[in-house]
Amino acid sequence: MRLFTGQSAFVAQRISALLLLACVAVVALRLAIGPSPTFAQWRAWAGQPLGGAVVLVLAGALFMHAWIGARDVLIDYVKPFALRLAVMTFVAAGLCVLAAWTAVIVATHAL
């Protein structure tokens, strides 16, 4: 399955890692310096186009990172070709569904 292989996967894995690292750092800092956000604050941030766009970019990085990592693990441990193809297809399809679901959530609340 030639979906993110070799050097492009290596680079995408690291760029997405840095994005997600920045996201976690910001969220951890926000939770550390003040009280946890209320619904109104969360909604005000995530429920408008800019916040929604940030959520979408991070979700894109997350699903890409998840796919590259899951693919590496499956290639290492699932040896029979038919089984590997089946499991990879399942994981890839699952991640696609989740990505689409995330896009629907963002479109519903942030537009």
Add this chain to the structure above:
Amino acid sequence: MTDSQAVKRGTARPVFLDFARIRFPVGAIASIAHRVSGVVLVAALPFAVFLLGRSLEGEEAFSAVLGSARSIPGRVVLLVVAWACAQHLFSGIRHLLMDVGIGSSLNAGRASAYAVLVAAALVSVGVLVL
């Protein structure tokens, strides 16, 4: 060449699958922890997307999401996910630094492997206590 052919020709690399004899230096444990935590996080993704949607639905759903993290099963899940998150982040940072040549000597690698394992355990317990 299959493994059995390689064995007959005497060209097979030594394969030790005896778990009592395999040595697991701390770097190997940190490496496996990175993988295990990554797999846990992938498995948690459907729930994360579900909770994202719930948290934006309304005041009550938002409170329910936060409240579910306070229940006993919620705390168990939180502990596992917090560990996976912390472990994957810390060992990931370790890998990124090694990529650019920082801390890739044997001694530094061992020290940082201990550090990321301990730090992840401490953070996950900390998240549970808070």
